[in-house]
Amino acid sequence: MVVVMAVQASEDEVQAVATRVRAAGGAAFVSRGVNRTVIGLVGDVVVFEALSLRSMAGVADVIRISAPYKLISRENHQERSVVRVGGVPIGPGTMTLIAGPCAVETPEQTLAAAQMAQAAGATLLRGGAFKPRTSPYAFQGLGEAGLRILADVRAETRMPVVTEVVDAADVELVASYADMLQIGTRNAQNFALLQAAGEAGKPVMLKRGMNGTIEEWLMAAEYVAQRGNLDIVLCERGIRTFEKATRNTLDISAVPIAQRLGHLPVIVDPSHSGGHRDLVLPLTRAAIAVGADGVIIDVHPHPETALCDGPQALTSADIGELADIAGVMAPLVGRALVRSPASTGV
Ligand code: PEP
Ligand code: MN
DSSP states (O other): OEEEEOTTOOHHHHHHHHHHHHHTTOEEEEEEOSSOEEEEEESOHHHHHTTTGGGSTTEEEEEOOSOSOOTTBTTSOOSOOOEEETTEEESTTEEEEEEEOSBOOOHHHHHHHHHHHHHHTOOEEEOBSSOOOSSTTSOOOOTHHHHHHHHHHHHHHOOOEEEEOOOGGGHHHHHHHOSEEEEOGGGTTOHHHHHHHHTSSSOEEEEOOTTOOHHHHHHHHHHHHHTTOOOEEEEEOOBOOSOOSSSSBOOTTHHHHHHHHBSSOEEEOHHHHHOSHHHHHHHHHHHHHHTOSEEEEEBOSOGGGOSSOGGGOBOHHHHHHHHHHHHHHGGGGTOEEOOOTTOOOO
């Protein structure tokens, strides 16, 4: 941390800062420039944060050099992590395809979507039983009945299941069925939920808040990690901007930035960012090119009757084409597409 003194700061004010830092167990190195003095602090940043240095007389600014997140930072963990979900790896060296319906509607629809996904090459099944909907009148998901359908489809297909939890009170229930807990964009700063997910003993997929900065997203992951769970996968799913042509603006640069700042795998959701079927393949290509560790895709056997997000759902032919292209592109960026045994792709 560096304390920048105001140009007119007095020597007494400089000394007062250094004294407060040393009294708290830190070291303070005073550098006098031509116009102003800066004080370099060495020690525990959390302790320094509590000293209210910013409000001391003569202080112009306090600049934090190290990242505010610790457990998920690459500063303390150089190697990028691999997270395993029911044995399926997500991380450097591989490209993982997650696919399934936006919402679990019926056993037949969920199984058909899973089989389409698996035939294309997806190795993890997505599907929401608890749906966070903007409108209280929209389909809210089947709840536990939906979780039971997911468990049945997993038994049939052997695909591990990623499903969303929207409330801290439901974490235990959802974790008893899911292989990975999804935390959605609307809950990206629901700290009680993040903490509960961190204690659930299952990997967590954490979507970026639609209004959240990359730093806020990483701090949200730190909440999960701080409860003892480092099996976290970050998911860029687009942010809110002035642009109306897409559902959200896919912030593709967030992928390499989050990978540089943190050691966690980063995947992309081209379905919820583009919001339209035609955009899913081009955005997937962009995600692979930029170095994403995987993609999560909405598929539906009958998108025209889907209860949730039909316009962005891929059909069987679409997901097959997407997986084939991912299989060709992945080696160009030093990755192997994780393939399921049932895949019929290239
Ligand atoms: C979803 O994946 O089903 C979902 C609701 O996504 P998001 O939280 O990104 O809107
Ligand atoms: Mn959706």
